[in-house]
Amino acid sequence: MNTFTLGLVVVIYLLLTAYLGYVGFRQTKTSEDYLLGGRTTHPFIMAISYGAAFISTSAIVGFGGVAAVYGMGLIWLTFLNILFGIFIAFIVFGRRTRRLGRRLNAHTFPEFMGKRFGSRGIQTFIAAVIFIAMPLYAAVVLIGGARFIESIFAIDFNVALTFFTVIIAAYVIAGGLKGMMYIDALQGGIMFLCMLFILVMTYVKLGGVMGAHQALENMAELVPEGLRMKGHQGWTSYPAWGSEWWWTLTTGIILGVGIGALAQPQLVVRFMTVKSGRELNRAVLVGGIFILVVTGFIYTAGALSNVFFHRQTGQLAIEAAGGNVDRIIPLFLNSAMPAWFVYLFMLALLSAAMSTLSSQFHTMGSALGHDLLGTLFPKTRTNGMVITRLAVIFGIVVSMVIGYKLPGGIVARGTAIFFGVCAAAFLPAYIGGLFWPRTTATAVKWSIATGIVASLFMLVFMHGSESAPLGICKALFGRDVLVEQFPWMLVDPIIIALPLAGAVLIAVSLLTKHESALDV
Amino acid sequence: MFGINSCGIWLGYLLAVLSVLLCVWYGAKKWNKDDDSAADDNWDSAETQLNENL
Numbered sequence: 001m002n003t004f005t006l007g008l009v010v011v012i013y014l015l016l017t018a019y020l021g022y023v024g025f026r027q028t029k030t031s032e033d034y035l036l037g038g039r040t041t042h043p044f045i046m047a048i049s050y051g052a053a054f055i056s057t058s059a060i061v062g063f064g065g066v067a068a069v070y071g072m073g074l075i076w077l078t079f080l081n082i083l084f085g086i087f088i089a090f091i092v093f094g095r096r097t098r099r100l101g102r103r104l105n106a107h108t109f110p111e112f113m114g115k116r117f118g119s120r121g122i123q124t125f126i127a128a129v130i131f132i133a134m135p136l137y138a139a140v141v142l143i144g145g146a147r148f149i150e151s152i153f154a155i156d157f158n159v160a161l162t163f164f165t166v167i168i169a170a171y172v173i174a175g176g177l178k179g180m181m182y183i184d185a186l187q188g189g190i191m192f193l194c195m196l197f198i199l200v201m202t203y204v205k206l207g208g209v210m211g212a213h214q215a216l217e218n219m220a221e222l223v224p225e226g227l228r229m230k231g232h233q234g235w236t237s238y239p240a241w242g243s244e245w246w247w248t249l250t251t252g253i254i255l256g257v258g259i260g261a262l263a264q265p266q267l268v269v270r271f272m273t274v275k276s277g278r279e280l281n282r283a284v285l286v287g288g289i290f291i292l293v294v295t296g297f298i299y300t301a302g303a304l305s306n307v308f309f310h311r312q313t314g315q316l317a318i319e320a321a322g323g324n325v326d327r328i329i330p331l332f333l334n335s336a337m338p339a340w341f342v343y344l345f346m347l348a349l350l351s352a353a354m355s356t357l358s359s360q361f362h363t364m365g366s367a368l369g370h371d372l373l374g375t376l377f378p379k380t381r382t383n384g385m386v387i388t389r390l391a392v393i394f395g396i397v398v399s400m401v402i403g404y405k406l407p408g409g410i411v412a413r414g415t416a417i418f419f420g421v422c423a424a425a426f427l428p429a430y431i432g433g434l435f436w437p438r439t440t441a442t443a444v445k446w447s448i449a450t451g452i453v454a455s456l457f458m459l460v461f462m463h464g465s466e467s468a469p470l471g472i473c474k475a476l477f478g479r480d481v482l483v484e485q486f487p488w489m490l491v492d493p494i495i496i497a498l499p500l501a502g503a504v505l506i507a508v509s510l511l512t513k514h515e516s517a518l519d520v
Numbered sequence: 521m522f523g524i525n526s527c528g529i530w531l532g533y534l535l536a537v538l539s540v541l542l543c544v545w546y547g548a549k550k551w552n553k554d555d556d557s558a559a560d561d562n563w564d565s566a567e568t569q570l571n572e573n574l
Contacts, residue, residue, distance in 0.1 A: 071529075072524070072529045072532070072533075073528070073529065073532070075529065075532040075533050075536055076532045076535075078532075078536045079532055079535045079536040079539055082536060082539040082540055082543065083535075083539045083542075086543060087539060087542060087543055087546070091546065209522055209523065210522060210523040211523070212523070213522055213523030213524050214523040216523075217523060217524065217525060233526075234526075236523075236524045236525070236526055236529055237526040237528060237529060238526060238528030238529060238532075276554045277553075277554045278550070278551075278552065278553060278554035281546065281547055281550035281551065281553060281554075282547055282551055283547075284543045284546055284547045285543055285544050285546070285547025285548060285551075286547070287543065288539065288540045288542070288543025288544060288547075289540060289543070289544070292536060292537075292540045296536055
C-alpha cells in the first residue's frame with residue numbers, strides 16, 4: 001500500500017473532521033447545546049449519527065469475519081437491528097423519550113430516568129454505572145482503532161493509541177454533541193458508500209446475485225469437520241437447531257446485540273436532540289436504509305468471500321486469513337477490490353471506530369460532569385459546560401489508561417459484554433419509565449441492581465466464553481463453568497439477566513407504594 | 521430464492537428487506553406529520569399557566 005497516498009487521504013479526512021468540529025464549536029453556546037445539540041438536530045444527521053455511533057469497527061470487521069466463517073445467518077442480526085434498533089427504538093421508545101425528555105428538561109439518560117421517577121438517587125446510580133462500565137467499552141473500541149492504525153501505518157501501538165485518542169478528544173471536548181453529530185454524518189456517509197460498493201463489487205466479481213449465492217450453496221460440503229460438529233450446515237444455511245453454534249448465534253449475537261441496542265445510553269440521548277416527532281418519523285426512513293446497507297451488506301459480502309478465496313486459492317476464507325477471523329475482511333478487500341477503494345475503506349473503518357468512541361466519551365463525560373457532580377455538588381451547575389468538558393477529558397484519560405492495560409483479542413468480547421450488561425440493567429427500568437405508570441423508583445433501583453448482579457454472575461460463573469479466561473470460577477470451584485451441562489455454558493447472560501431484572505421491576509413495583517414523579 | 525435454498529436464511533433476508541420497507545413506508549407516510557405537537561403545546565400552555573399561578 002502506498003503510504004503517501006494513504007496519508008494524504010487521511011489528512012483530507014481529518015481536515016474535514018476538524019472543520020465540522022469547528023462548526024459544532026461555534027454553534028455550542030449553552031449546556032443544552034453541548035449535551036443535546038440544542039434539541040434542533042436535522043433528522044438526517046440524527047439518524048446517521050445514531051447508526052454510526054451504533055456500528056463500530058468490530059461490527060464491520062468482527063461480525064463480517066464471523067459471517068465468513070459461519071455464513072449468512074448473521075442477516076438475522078441485521079433484521080433485529082432494523083426492527084428493534086431503528087423502527088421500534090425510534091417510533092415506540094424515541095417519541096416518548098423525546099417528549100418526556102423535553103417535558104422534564106432532561107439532558108442525559110441518567111437525568112431522564114432520575115427526573116422521571118423524582119429520584120436523584122436513580123440519576124446518580126445510573127450515572128455511576130455508566131461511568132464505571134463505559135470506559136471499559138470505550139477502551140476496547142480504542143484498542144481496536146489503535147491496532148488498526150498501528151497495522152496500516154506501521155507505527156508503535158502506544159503512539160497510535162495516543163494519536164487516535166487526541167483526535168477524537170479534540171472534537172468531542174470542543175464541539176459537543178453538535179460537532180460530534182455533524183462528524184458522525186460525514187463518517188456514516190463514508191461507511192454507507194463503502195459497504196454499498198463492497199457488495200456490488202462482490203456480486204460483479206462472483207457472477208451476479210444468483211451465481212454467487214449458488215456457488216456458495218455448492219460449497220456446503222467443504223465445511224471443515226470441526227465447524228460441522230458445532231452445527232455448521234453450509235454458508236447459506238442457518239446452524240443446526242440446538243447445536244453449539246445455534247445457541248451462540250441466536251442468543252449471544254442476534255438477541256444479545258439486536259435487543260441490547262435499545263437501552264444504550266449514548267443512543268437513547270439522541271432521541272432528545274430533535275425538535276419534534278416529525279423529525280423522528282423522517283429519521284426512521286434514513287436509519288432503516290443505513291443499517292441494512294452498513295451491516296447486512298458486509299455480512300453478505302463476508303459470507304461470499306469464501307467463493308472468492310476458493311476460486312482464487314482453493315482455500316476457505318478463514319484458511320486464507322491464517323485462522324484469524326478479524327483478518328478476513330481486510331484480506332478480502334485487499335485481494336478483491338481496486339486499490340483506490342482500499343484507501344477509502346480504511347477511512348470507513350476509522351469512521352466507525354471514531355463515531356462510536358466519540359459517543360462513548362461524550363456519554364461518560366456527561367454522566368460524570370452533569371449527572372454525578374451536578375447532582376452531588378449543585379454549585380457546579382453554574383459552570384455546567386466547563387465541568388462537563390473537564391469530565392469528558394477525565395473519562396478519556398481513564399479509557400486510555402485502561403486501553404494500555406487491557407490484553408489483546410478483547411474487542412468483540414468487551415463490546416458484547418457492555419451491550420448485554422446495559423440491556424439487563426437499564427432496559428426494564430427504561431420500558432417501565434416510558435410505558436408503565438405503576439413503576440416505582442424503588443423498583444427501578446432494584447431492577448438495575450439485579451440486572452448488573454445477574455449479568456456479572458453469568459459472566460463470571462456460567463458463560464464459558466468469559467468465565468474460562470477470567471478464571472474466578474476455576475479458582476473457586478475447580479471448573480470453568482458452574483453448570484457444565486449443555487447448553488448452559490453457551491446461553492448468553494442477557495437471556496437470564498434481562499427477564500430477571502424485568503421480573504424484579506414488576507414484582508417490586510407491585511409491592512411498593514406508587515411514588516412516581518409523574519404519570520406517562 | 522435468489523440461489524439460497526435454506527428457508528432459515530432467505531426468511532432472514534426477506535424480513536430484513538421488509539423491515540426496511542416498513543421504515544421507508546412509515547417515514548414517507550409521516551414525513552410532515554408531527555403527532556406529538558399537540559401534546560407538546562398542551563404541556564407548554566399548562567406549564568405557562570402553572571408558572572403564572574406560582
